Amino acid sequence: MTSAEVLVTILDEVAAPPAYAHPGDAGADLVTTIDVVLQPFERALVPTGIAIALPDGYVGLVHPRSGLAARHGLTIVNAPGTVDAGYRGEIKISLYNSDPSTPIELKRGDRIAQLVVQEYVKARFVVAEKLPGSDRGEGGFGSSGGWAAAQP
Numbered sequence: 001m002t003s004a005e006v007l008v009t010i011l012d013e014v015a016a017p018p019a020y021a022h023p024g025d026a027g028a029d030l031v032t033t034i035d036v037v038l039q040p041f042e043r044a045l046v047p048t049g050i051a052i053a054l055p056d057g058y059v060g061l062v063h064p065r066s067g068l069a070a071r072h073g074l075t076i077v078n079a080p081g082t083v084d085a086g087y088r089g090e091i092k093i094s095l096y097n098s099d100p101s102t103p104i105e106l107k108r109g110d111r112i113a114q115l116v117v118q119e120y121v122k123a124r125f126v127v128a129e130k131l132p133g134s135d136r137g138e139g140g141f142g143s144s145g146g147w148a149a150a151q152p
């Protein structure tokens with residue numbers, strides 16, 4: 001684990017710098033600045049009231065919160081959302097109610113997602129005639145005996 005200073009601007013009085021609930025947490029909670037009701041299978045782009053400036057070499061990943069996901073089916077359409085280091089706009093979240101029958105009511109200030117800041121590797125993609133061999137080869141999509149292999 002490394003630590004890095006990340007500048008934050010607060011765009012709404014209900015927002016605050018993302019906060020880690022416990023010292024060992026990887027995810028810092030983000031709030032909604034609006035009241036929103038998500039009907040079953042409905043999605044909404046929700047503002048968080050903050051913008052950040054990540055240092056070069058870092059990325060912010062916006063993940064769902066497991067409690068809201070398990071209890072209410074609240075998730076993020078593009079989970080995890082990618083916040084690029086150069087992005088200076090407000091962080092917004094594409095929330096999605098995956099529950100087939102119950103609306104989800106979110107109130108301004110509710111913690112709705114969590115931001116994980118990570119260092120990343122900048123790949124240099126090099127075109128090759130042929131890729132080196134590997135144990136897995138082209139096997140995927142359940143090749144090792146997942147759900148696909150269990151289908152009749």
Ligand SMILES: O=c1ccn([C@H]2C[C@H](O)[C@@H](COP(=O)(O)OP(=O)(O)OP(=O)(O)O)O2)c(=O)[nH]1
Pocket residue numbers: 062078080081082083084085087090091092093094
């Ligand atoms: O959950 C998210 C995902 C992205 N973003 C912001 C930060 C990110 O840097 C920018 C662009 O995201 P992405 O690259 O995923 O979207 P795109 O559809 O490819 O848009 P663009 O063409 O602007 O890159 O939008 C968010 O606020 N929340």
Ligand SMILES: [Mg+2]
Pocket residue numbers: none
């Ligand atoms: Mg993009």
